[in-house]
Every structure is written in C-alpha cells, then in structure tokens.
Amino acid sequence: MNAAVQANGVSEKPYFSEDGFTLYNADSLELLESMEAEQFDMIFADPPYFLSNDGVTCKNGRMVSVNKGRWDRSQGVLENHEFNLRWLASCQRLLKPNGTIWVSGTQHVIYSIGFAMQSLDFKILNDIAWFKVNPPPNLSCRYFTHGTETIIWAGRTPKTKHTFNYQLMKEENGGKQMKNLWNIMSPRKAEKVHGKHPTQKPIALMRRIVLAATDEGDRILDPFCGSGTTGIAAKTYGREFVGIDQSTEYLDLTIKRYGDIESA
Numbered sequence: 001m002n003a004a005v006q007a008n009g010v011s012e013k014p015y016f017s018e019d020g021f022t023l024y025n026a027d028s029l030e031l032l033e034s035m036e037a038e039q040f041d042m043i044f045a046d047p048p049y050f051l052s053n054d055g056v057t058c059k060n061g062r063m064v065s066v067n068k069g070r071w072d073r074s075q076g077v078l079e080n081h082e083f084n085l086r087w088l089a090s091c092q093r094l095l096k097p098n099g100t101i102w103v104s105g106t107q108h109v110i111y112s113i114g115f116a117m118q119s120l121d122f123k124i125l126n127d128i129a130w131f132k133v134n135p136p137p138n139l140s141c142r143y144f145t146h147g148t149e150t151i152i153w154a155g156r157t158p159k160t161k162h163t164f165n166y167q168l169m170k171e172e173n174g175g176k177q178m179k180n181l182w183n184i185m186s187p188r189k190a191e192k193v194h195g196k197h198p199t200q201k202p203i204a205l206m207r208r209i210v211l212a213a214t215d216e217g218d219r220i221l222d223p224f225c226g227s228g229t230t231g232i233a234a235k236t237y238g239r240e241f242v243g244i245d246q247s248t249e250y251l252d253l254t255i256k257r258y259g260d261i262e263s264a
C-alpha cells in the first residue's frame, strides 16, 4: 500500500495524487464507507439531482435535452432517498466533530436531502439561496423561471462548533453582514476551456464556501467531484482536497483544471 492510500485510510489506489490534491475513481457509496473516520474539516457535495427525465431546457437560446447522464436518472422517490441517506451517513462519519457539510440541490432532491440530514441529526446552520442572476428562460411559459438552487450548510452534530469566517464574509459584502441570498452567475466561458461538465458549479460559489467555512491547511472532501470545482477552490486557497467521481472523463477534466489553476 503506498503512502497516499494509507493517509486516506482506504484500500483503493488514487486515480491522481499530488501535493494534497487526491482523486479517486470509484462509486462514492462504497468508497466512503471504507475511509478512515473523522478526517475532514469540510465536505461539499453536489449530488445527482435526479432531474434527467427526458424533458427539455433552454441553453444559449436553443431547446436542448435536460438529461445530464445516466447517473442523474431518478430511481424512484424512495430509492433516491435511500441513496441520500446512505452517502450522507458516510459523510457524517468522515467529518471531524467540528466539521461541516454543504449540499446543493434543486426542488428535485433538496427536500430529501434536508429530511435525511434531520433524520441523521446533523445541525442545520443555514439554507443558502443561490440566485443565478441570469438563468435561462422557461420554454413552456407555464412556470416561473427556475433561477435558484438551495445549498444546505450543516454541522456534523448538534454539538458541532463550526468554523465561520464572519469578518471575511462581511468584508466581501462591502462591510455589511452577508445574507443567505447569494447572487452568483453560472460558470464563465473561461471556466470551461478544458472541457464541459453538464452541471459544473461556478468557481465564485465554491470560493465563497471554502473561504467561509475553512482555514488554510484544512482538509476538504467532495464525494461527487465532477469537473473538480471544489478542488480548484480548495487548492487555490491552500486547503487539502480529496475528490471522488465514478467517471474518469470528469476526473481527467479535473486534472486539466488542476494543472492550469492560475486561470481557473
């Protein structure tokens, strides 16, 4: 077993590991259960939203399929909830006692996530309304335009003494207390120069989360790493990172972004 594997307490060999930036190609449900407990200061999870239902959406003014990939297809309400309970329970075990978790979602999944967190006795700290500022129009004209995602921030247990870099967030908000409504644009073109992920998060969003809830040298996990946006923010600000994704295509994209971190 090599040093990187031992340090993470798992038997799986990393797909990539360099200077506190480690990626695993695995099914998170299985890998999370084999990792050493209480090793992360923060977890960010952008799980499947289960919204790939063969519907349509609007992208760059054109009608396109809403489907993101097989991994995003709903298995049914109860099965989806079982999935959420399982990975969230693993994440709770992996957090340090004062660690926190952030989970993003839309209406398709966020109620299950919130209920699972309550059932597992996480301490819910905030629900952030991320407003995408310039969302695509609703093509059917039968609903309000979907312009937000919710991000739940929670402590590992009711006793968690969480890190919140209050002063920094206040400074970033022009000297006023930062509210739980965040206006952040979808990823810029420059964030996609190495390739596209269908649900890539903006680096500005991940920058804010990393800076709000961790300190330099802290250890961050993303169990649904995708194009690695969490890792890029973590690395940029001197945090360690472990990312997991079942797709090597997306891990390769993460590695390209890591290799070009200056322009991320």
Ligand SMILES: C[S@@+](CC[C@H](N)C(=O)[O-])C[C@H]1O[C@@H](n2cnc3c(N)ncnc32)[C@H](O)[C@@H]1O
Binding pocket: 026, 027, 028, 029, 046, 047, 048, 049, 071, 197, 199, 200, 201, 202, 223, 224, 225, 226, 227, 228, 229, 230, 244, 245, 246, 247, 250
């Ligand atoms: C919503 S995307 C994350 C996007 C990411 N936040 C970004 O900025 O690029 C979810 C990712 O989870 C991965 N995934 C889905 N189910 C998984 C599982 N059981 N184990 C590991 N990865 C999984 C998918 O391949 C996909 O890349």
